[in-house]
Amino acid sequence: EPEVTQTPSHQVTQMGQEVILRCVPISNHLYFYWYRQILGQKVEFLVSFYNNEISEKSEIFDDQFSVERPDGSNFTLKIRSTKLEDSAMYFCASSEGGTGGGGNQPQHFGDGTRLSIL
Amino acid sequence: DQQVKQNSPSLSVQEGRISILNCDYTNSMFDYFLWYKKYPAEGPTFLISISSIKDKNEDGRFTVFLNKSAKHLSLHIVPSQPGDSAVYFCAASESHTGNQFYFGTGTSLTVIP
Numbered sequence A: 001e002p003e004v005t006q007t008p009s010h011q012v013t014q015m016g017q018e019v020i021l022r023c024v025p026i027s028n029h030l031y032f033y034w035y036r037q038i039l040g041q042k043v044e045f046l047v048s049f050y051n052n053e054i055s056e057k058s059e060i061f062d063d064q065f066s067v068e069r070p071d072g073s074n075f076t077l078k079i080r081s082t083k084l085e086d087s088a089m090y091f092c093a094s095s096e097g098g099t100g101g102g103g104n105q106p107q108h109f110g111d112g113t114r115l116s117i118l
Numbered sequence B: 001d002q003q004v005k006q007n008s009p010s011l012s013v014q015e016g017r018i019s020i021l022n023c024d025y026t027n028s029m030f031d032y033f034l035w036y037k038k039y040p041a042e043g044p045t046f047l048i049s050i051s052s053i054k055d056k057n058e059d060g061r062f063t064v065f066l067n068k069s070a071k072h073l074s075l076h077i078v079p080s081q082p083g084d085s086a087v088y089f090c091a092a093s094e095s096h097t098g099n100q101f102y103f104g105t106g107t108s109l110t111v112i113p
Helices: none
Strands: A005-007 A010-013 A019-024 A031-037 A043-050 A053-057 A065-068 A075-079 A088-095 A113-117 B010-014 B019-025 B032-038 B045-051 B056-059 B062-067 B072-077 B086-093 B101-103 B107-112
Touching: A005 A088, A010 A019, A019 A031, A019 A088, A019 A113, A043 A065, A043 A075, A043 B101, A075 A088, B010 B019, B019 B032, B019 B086, B019 B107, B032 B062, B045 B056, B045 B062, B045 B072, B072 B086
Parallel strands: A010 A113, B010 B107
Antiparallel strands: A005 A019, A019 A075, A031 A043, A031 A088, A043 A053, A065 A075, A088 A113, B019 B072, B032 B045, B032 B086, B056 B062, B062 B072, B086 B101, B086 B107
């Protein structure tokens, strides 16, 4: 069964540094997402991406964050000038297209990248 | 703003019995709901979904019930198996306007052999 893959599984970064989290979504999927889960808290939506542009973003996704699909397979989340509170699990997800614009399709998640900011 | 709530952080059930996990939501515009299962060190795995035009959807041992008037959905697992032990998340979206999903805080299910 096709799956979403994320690298690295664990990233340790000094506060203030930039970090790039990488994801390879399922190949025929059209919608791509990033979520984060701070330890002990709920999974929080960050951003959705479709047709090479951001389709929705939450209030968490401020100017510190950016996403890119640099080629036909990778989907990246860049965090500039990381802060201690950015420490979390970051999940990438993808879903098929559909008449509902992705909002009525189940999302398939990767196993996440644990980001630790020191 | 907690739009999706799972008020039971944990649940223990004997193997073979029914597990019922509950989820409440506050946004009446939500029209698509999902349940995910999550094992430690893995991402959430999609289990089952339901559209607001239905009140029940069944897939094998898993059934999701939706009560729109109460803004409540539940996941029934029958019969429960030890391999079902995991954290279960419900999620919801306003599919007609966008693709942002809101997750609950999760319920940790333990199925006792």
